Each structure stands twice: as structure tokens, then as C-alpha cells.
Amino acid sequence: MNRRIAVFAVIALGVIGTSYSALRAQAERSVWDGVYSEAQATRGSTLFDKECAGCHGPDGEGGGMAPALSGAAFNANYDGQSVGDLFDRNRTTMPVGKEGQLNGQQVADITAFMLQVNKFPAGPSEMASQAMMLKQIKYLAQKPADR
Ligand code: HEC
Numbered sequence: 001m002n003r004r005i006a007v008f009a010v011i012a013l014g015v016i017g018t019s020y021s022a023l024r025a026q027a028e029r030s031v032w033d034g035v036y037s038e039a040q041a042t043r044g045s046t047l048f049d050k051e052c053a054g055c056h057g058p059d060g061e062g063g064g065m066a067p068a069l070s071g072a073a074f075n076a077n078y079d080g081q082s083v084g085d086l087f088d089r090n091r092t093t094m095p096v097g098k099e100g101q102l103n104g105q106q107v108a109d110i111t112a113f114m115l116q117v118n119k120f121p122a123g124p125s126e127m128a129s130q131a132m133m134l135k136q137i138k139y140l141a142q143k144p145a146d147r
Contacts, residue, residue, distance in 0.1 A: 030147075031137065033147070035115070036111075037122055044110045044112045047106055051102065051110070066096075070118050082134060083111065084136075086111055103129075108134075
């Protein structure tokens, strides 16, 4: 009888522990965890060429009138914000003159391309096209020590 209870307790603790670390891992997801796919960034690159490069340069290195979307200054701006914040910025304020005209999927693809040019790793799945889900992914300029 007591042994049964003990076995049950061990299993229960294991389950709690596993879900706790899964939750923690999810809460701490960042741009360093492969949050977009290679294919998505490639689609984003085509869109970026068409919709953004005219002002921001082919790889977002910055043009005469528009700031760089890659490099140290850009990363400092977004450090500590979320991928959702960047997505919202792209979706609601860009492209200048055509604000809000790209759909969620297009903006997600462009945002994926921006993560790629900023040298964040790709992963197996695409990033979502809803800002709400992307708010859970932190934009961290520096790779966290435990990754
Ligand atoms: C007609 C020119 C023009 C086009 C096209 C354009 N932008 Fe911009 N963008 C600007 C200017 C000018 C600024 C700086 C003023 C501002 O923040 O609104 C800016 C700022 C930004 C910022 C903020 C940068 C920062 O450091 O906070 C982001 C992000 C951005 N653009 C993304 C995009 C994306 C993605 C596209 C294509 C979908 C795009 N832009 C198309 C002119 C443009």
C-alpha cells in the first residue's frame, strides 16, 4: 500500500516537473530558439525586395531616408521587446505610404527575413502570423548564456 503511494508520488512529481520546465522553456522563448523557417525567410526576402528595400536597402542596411533594419543600432532598439512588437511595427506603420496594406502572412514572412538578416537562427517551423502569439517570443540582441 505504502509502496503504491510512493510510486504514485514519484510519477506525479515527474509529471509536474516536466510540465513546469516545458512551461518555463515556452515563457523564455526568444529569437535565438529558431522561431522562423528558412523557406519563410526566403518568401519574406522576395516581399522585402518589393515593399521595403526601396527605402531600407536590399538587406535592410539602411538607405538615404530610412534607418537600417539590421545591425547594432536596430538590435539595441528592439532588445527586450518582442517579435510581436516588431511584427506590429511592420504591419501598422510600414511600408510608408501603404501602411497596413500587407496581410498577416506577408508581414510574418518579412519579419522572418528581418530575423535572418540579423543573424538569428532558423528553425523547423514557420513563425505565426498573429501578433498575439509573437508577443511571447522575446527579441534579445545578445544570445542568452543557457542557449
Ligand atoms: C517609402 C519609404 C519606406 C518604405 C517603403 C518602408 N519603410 Fe520602414 N521606415 C521608413 C522611414 C522613413 C522610417 C523611420 C521613420 C519611422 O520610424 O516611421 C522607417 C522605419 C521603419 C522601422 C523602425 C526601425 C526602428 O529602428 O525602430 C521598421 C521596423 C521598418 N521601417 C520596417 C519596414 C518594413 C518591414 C518595410 C516593408 C514592408 C518598410 N519599412 C518599408 C521608410 C520606409
